Amino acid sequence: MRIKLAATIFFAACMAVAHADEGMWMIGNLNKNKQAKQVMKELGLRMPVQKLYNPKKPALTDAVVSFGGFCSGVVVSEDGLVFTNHHCGFSSIQQHSSVEHDYLKNGFIARSLAEELPNPELFVRFLLRTEDVSKRVLAATTPVMKESERRMAVDSMMHVIGMEVSDKDSTLVGVVDAYYGGNEFWLSVYRDFTDVRLVFAPPSSIGKFGWDTDNWMWPRHTGDFSVFRIYSDKQNAPADYSPENVPYHPKYVAPISLDGYQEGSFSMTLGYPGSTERYLSSYGIEEMMNGLNQAMIDVRGVKQAIWKREMDRRPDIRIKYASKYDESSNYWKNSIGTNKAIRHLKVLEKKREAESSLRDWIQSTPGEREKLLRLFSSLELNYNKRKETNRALAYFGESFINGPELVQLSLEVLNFDFEAEEKQVVARLKKLLAKYEGLDLAIDKEVYAALLKEYKTKVTSRYLPATYAKIDTLYHGDIQAYVDTLYKTSALTSPMGLKRFLERDSTFNIFEDPAVSLCLDLIVKYYDMNQEMVESSEQIEQGERMFNAAMRRMYADRNFYPDANATMRLSFGSVRSYAPFDGARYDYYTTVKGIFEKVREHAGDPDFEVQPELLNLFSSRDFGRYANAEGDMNVCFISDNDITGGNSGSAMFNGKGELLGLAFDGNWEAMSSDVVFEPQLQRCIGVDIRYVLFMIDKYGKAGNIMKELQIAR
Missing domain, CATH: 2.40.10.120 (Thrombin, subunit H)
Structure with missing residues (x-):
């Protein structure tokens, strides 16, 4: 054709x-x-x-x-x-x-x-060898499986194959990765130092x-x-x-x-x-631009401006914040450049033309038409279904989960695994203490207040966690007053609170700490927002995998890199x-x-x-x-x-x-x-x-x- x-x-x-x-x-x-x-x-x-x-x-x-x-x-x-x-x-x-x-x-x-x-x-990790294990992984799936069932079966088999490597030799690490949108699977065997x-x-x-x-x-x-x-x-x-x-x-x-x-x-x-x-549909690229990329641009811009001002003022803050500022700003500027280049180079328009040709090929190929007749309508429908929530979730992640460091510390404390191996427990404790050493409470307070305001301007009211209602009722809408009280009353603003928690201090109820209470509000809202998208996200995952495979079949005479x-x-x-x-x-x-x-x-x-x-x-x-x-x-x-x-x-x-x-x-x-x-x-x-x-x-x-x-x- x-x-x-x-x-x-x-x-x-x-x-x-x-x-x-x-x-x-x-x-x-x-x-x-x-x-x-x-x-x-x-x-x-x-x-x-x-x-x-x-x-x-x-x-x-x-x-x-x-x-x-x-x-x-x-x-x-x-x-x-x-x-x-x-x-x-x-x-x-x-x-x-x-x-x-x-x-x-x-x-x-x-x-x-x-x-x-x-x-x-x-x-550091050295690669020793790779092996195609696609047949073994895909043997655990059936055509009638729901996408969630397929994912569980695939993940389980990937884990089993990976563990077989370290079971044979404890100095090795086996990792199975998905390629071509989940249509192929390869085992990599590593040795870590x-x-x-x-x-x-x-x-x-x-x-x-x-x-x-x-x-x-x-x-x-x-x-x-x-x-x-x-x-x-x-x-x-x-x-x-x-x-x-x-x-x-x-x-x-x-x-x-x-x-x-x-x-x-x-x-x-x-x-x-x-x-x-590279193989993502135009619908996925558009979602990425307006969701995750734009959220990084807006929210990190606010946070980094505060960090940079204080880093330029004080040598101790410059050293404390240098690494996290560097990591944050790298992806912030990347997002700015990516969105600009996608528009300037008309990437979406080119993708849509390519997708139009794929539609024509599907229509003219009986075996493909039977399997993929609704592929593009399904992708378009499900990306639209989750559009608003996905965008809000991107701003939520940048404003809270990746925002104030007190929230990050409190979430880590809540998820601390006492039952892990002693080596892992010690390593995680050292990591937590290092984060406390790199924290300046005055800066973090200013960042949190600024991000609370920023998030509220970017999403509709149905995506606001319960914390905002608390600010309205108890603090008459005064965000700064709420933040001041939070940082003044939470025991987790210093390693002493962490120490009380780890020593199981009977006078310290972790769930009554205001920082932990905040985190619980955030977890509930995060879960609710994700639940709203479960069905559409599964359909998108399946659709993108089928889209990837269809493109490779359409150009079967070419070599494809994943x-x-x-x-x-x-x-x-x-x-x-x-x-x-x-x-x-x-x-x-x-x-x-x-x-x-x-x-x-x-x-x-x-x-x-x-x-x-x-x-x-x-x-x-x-x-x-x-x-x-x-x-x-x-x-x-x-x-x-x-x-x-x-x-x-x-x-x-x-x-x-x-x-x-x-x-x-x-x-x-x-x-x-x-x-x-x-x-x-x-x-x-x-x-x-x-x-x-x-x-x-x-x-x-x-x-x-x-x-x-x-x-x-």
Whole structure:
């Protein structure tokens, strides 16, 4: 049958290797993907594909780690050194910082193993192998199951298969993940290491240069890197932190290239991208824009303005709030850029054209028509049914569940599991106490009062929790008076209240505490709002899964990469400049010259301040072997590799499998990349590995680190 040209182009952009730079490809079946292998070789891959991933022999993927479950990293020494981004290590750096030892501002250098700093909550994860278990998982389902029954059966089988791995070997972790909207399932077998220590961090004037202003932007001049080390027991096996532990010896170490790159140089990225929604229907994208994204934009904007004001006023607050502000603002700006790009690039219009072609194909294909006749009407109906409640729930989550820290602490106390293993109980207690240490009650009070007002302006009265009625009746509508009383009377505003709860103090009834009473009101409203959407949400889940499968059947002759789901993926392409808009062209790399330009342009802005000793170092032009061909110092570069959140810290390799840099960001013009890939615009921003080494060597004078690295000659 005849398919509309625009729709054909759109599907090609979303689902096939129509562009060499598109795709977050699964490692486990890469050797079977002849088309992807051929394109990689044509672009410049010089190493055998089987040396990228081989569960039986050391391979490049053995040097790549999931860093903390939220970023990626790469092993660069025989003694377990790991390179990742500065913003990935930011929380750990912040936890070790104080006004007296401000590692955020001044950086950190361990001159010996004894000086390296432990991070109890941090872990790294190595992938050992993957396996397709789709048949086994789907065997637990039947065509007549309701979606809720299917989900329970699938989840149960995924859990069973995963547990079989650790039952056979307690040092391993088995995780089964869903792919292609729940139409396929793969097992990943991992080994986790929980003793990870901080080795090197540049000053934030390097690692966070430009902060929010430059976030998601190109050109970029941010030295976004930090260095950690993995420790093991003396048998090279995973072990909890102990002074007796020794540096871990990995299966494979990533070599480092000083040769740099040119326009068109091959580049591949290995890491753990978090999530994309490339196959989501237009109805789902529209809901995401108006719900979760807009809620983040509105609510976090209010919260962060209060945080930032106080961080700029006081050094102690800057250190306390640095990590949570960084995490919050990252997704806040991402949401702004995503919504803007979706509108500017007319993503919804393109999706709807593609869906129109799919409708035509279904109508003209008897077997499909019988199964999918009502697919689009069902999706449209059920998205409309939950539209208002889903939007309110997004604002509810941002305003309360992810809003005031007193609420977050109280919810954690309510859900504390005394029956867990002692190790887990201790770890959770430490985490709670760390949150108290990072809390400023005056700031949190102001945030809560502001968010109470913000939420009320964004939803109708039927979505207000019972707390608002209490404010009206007991406080005559005075939100500030209510908040003042709450923070004054709750025992959970300090660790003392937590201590009374944990010691089962008979004089302390946790359910009478006003903060807990508030949380119970919130839980009730949250449950009610979710219940309103149960039926429509199940229909949407089923419809999106069927929609995903139908698109793959429609284009059965193409290779499809699945959406990102926090499993290891390979993307590949070329180092490449781009034209962001008419009359402009952005080069593919930046140099330290741009640092001086931005310092002058943003004089007086703390986000662009750089210590004089660093500026003097750059001015000296003593770049040595780290200089480019013209004698300048490259800072960052861009490629058309396909990345998303979670890829931060991913290794960027050349065609020989040598490290070129570390991925750390995407670009503003293609912020809709989680729902559609725009090959002419989307770029992966990486910090040049030569700049990383220059900072470690010339600024940090950390010869102990440099001696460990395998620098390709």
